[in-house]
Amino acid sequence: MTTSSSSWPNATGVVLLVSLLFITTSTVVPANNFYQDFDITWGDSLAKVLNNGELLILSLDKASGSGFQSKNEYLFGKFDMQLKLVPGNSAGTVTAYYLSSQGSTHDEIDFEFLGNLSGDPYIVHTNVYTQGKGNREQQFYLWFDPTADFHTYSVLWNPQTIIFYVDGTPIRVFKNSDSRGVPYPKNQPMRVYASLWNADDWATRGGLVKTDWTKAPFTATFRNFTANACTWSAGKSSCSISNSNSTQNSWLSQELDSSSQARLKWVQKNYMVYNYCTDTKRFPQGLPLECTLINS
Numbered sequence: 001m002t003t004s005s006s007s008w009p010n011a012t013g014v015v016l017l018v019s020l021l022f023i024t025t026s027t028v029v030p031a032n033n034f035y036q037d038f039d040i041t042w043g044d045s046l047a048k049v050l051n052n053g054e055l056l057i058l059s060l061d062k063a064s065g066s067g068f069q070s071k072n073e074y075l076f077g078k079f080d081m082q083l084k085l086v087p088g089n090s091a092g093t094v095t096a097y098y099l100s101s102q103g104s105t106h107d108e109i110d111f112e113f114l115g116n117l118s119g120d121p122y123i124v125h126t127n128v129y130t131q132g133k134g135n136r137e138q139q140f141y142l143w144f145d146p147t148a149d150f151h152t153y154s155v156l157w158n159p160q161t162i163i164f165y166v167d168g169t170p171i172r173v174f175k176n177s178d179s180r181g182v183p184y185p186k187n188q189p190m191r192v193y194a195s196l197w198n199a200d201d202w203a204t205r206g207g208l209v210k211t212d213w214t215k216a217p218f219t220a221t222f223r224n225f226t227a228n229a230c231t232w233s234a235g236k237s238s239c240s241i242s243n244s245n246s247t248q249n250s251w252l253s254q255e256l257d258s259s260s261q262a263r264l265k266w267v268q269k270n271y272m273v274y275n276y277c278t279d280t281k282r283f284p285q286g287l288p289l290e291c292t293l294i295n296s
Contacts (some may be wrong), residue, residue: 037225038068038192046217058196060086060093060218067096067195070227074099075189075237077229078251080154083113084221085122087147090115092200092211095220097153099190105132107185109155109162113146114139114203115218122146123273126164128174130183136288138172139274140267150223158252159186170256170264171271174290182290189232196220 035053043066046059058066079099086093093115100108108129113122124140144151154165162185164172178184196218200211228251230239256264268275276282277291 034068034222034225037072037227038070040066040068042067042195054223056194056222058095058194058220058222060196060198061216062213065195065197067193067197069194070192072227072229073189073191073232074227074229075187075232076158076239076252077227078154078156078254079192079229080152080224080226081192081194081222082150082152082224083146084148084150085113085146086115086196086218086220089118089212089215090122090147090218091117091204091209092198093218094195094197094199094203096193096195096197097222098193099155099157100129100193101185101188101190103132107131107188107190108134109157109164109185109190111153111155111164113220114199116204117209124166124171126172128162128185130185133183135276136174136290137274137276138272140171141271141273142166143271150221152224156251156254157185158254160253161255163254163256166267169267170260171267173256173264175293177290177293180289180293182288182293192225192227194222 033053034049034056038056040047040049043058043064046061046064046066047068048057048059049055050057056068058068060066081097083095083097085095095113095115096110098108098110098112100106106129108127110125110127110129112125112127114125116122121141124142126138126140127134128136142151152165152167154168156163156165160176162174163170176184176186178186198211200209201207204210228249230237232238277287280287
């Protein structure tokens with residue numbers, strides 16, 4: 001579905017205005033400081049910070065998983081984390097790395113890594129929640145073994161767009177179409193979360209393959225978190241109207257250039273395994289509105 005030529009320039013103007021209001025000196029969280037930037041929130045000894053804060057390891061056994069969250073809340077940012085996923089037979093396990101606000105009408109931007117039998121590929125499960133509503137899943141295989149070494153998984157969230165990256169390659173885009181009736185995460189500050197947990201009721205082949213607890217404990221390792229972002233504290237953003245440093249704050253207006261768009265198409269053509277925007281059986285009354293706006 002396309003919109004009239006008169007409606008889109010107005011929407012663009014709103015986005016540009018919001019961008020200008022937020023272009024300022026943002027907070028840069030340095031890498032390698034898990035002690036300073038995160039709290040372990042569950043799992044007790046199953047979550048460990050090592051190497052003077054350079055590494056954080058989450059573990060899962062039959063009794064419990066584990067997780068952590070950022071000390072800061074953010075309203076827009078570019079977030080990078082290096083992960084090494086559960087090796088071997090990881091069927092039934094889910095390693096999650098995501099942003100989320102709180103409450104029944106929360107916003108959320110998800111990376112979830114669905115384990116599999118040894119030798120089979122991981123599935124990268126992505127989702128975007130707005131005002132408590134998700135059901136926007138896209139899933140991908142990776143073009144490398146994510147258990148053999150660290151790889152960088154990134155979320156760019158600015159007033160115009162949300163982009164998911166793997167090692168700098170975009171795999172998914174969710175644009176701000178709020179002016180055309182699709183809610184967009186823009187008002188609720190979010191924390192960064194990560195967890196490792198058992199989801200063998202759905203994670204691997206829809207729950208057909210269960211967790212093999214003889215392989216426990218399962219472990220995933222995190223390092224090199226960085227956030228070039230606007231922090232939120234006491235109801236205020238660290239970003240305010242001022243002269244911008246264009247290099248430091250380029251993420252606030254960043255969108256995909258032609259080269260990045262070509263890489264996105266390459267990933268989606270060769271590695272996408274599920275897209276809610278093509279699942280007509282799931283949405284017999286019609287696909288979600290944002291699906292019809294993608295190419296409009």
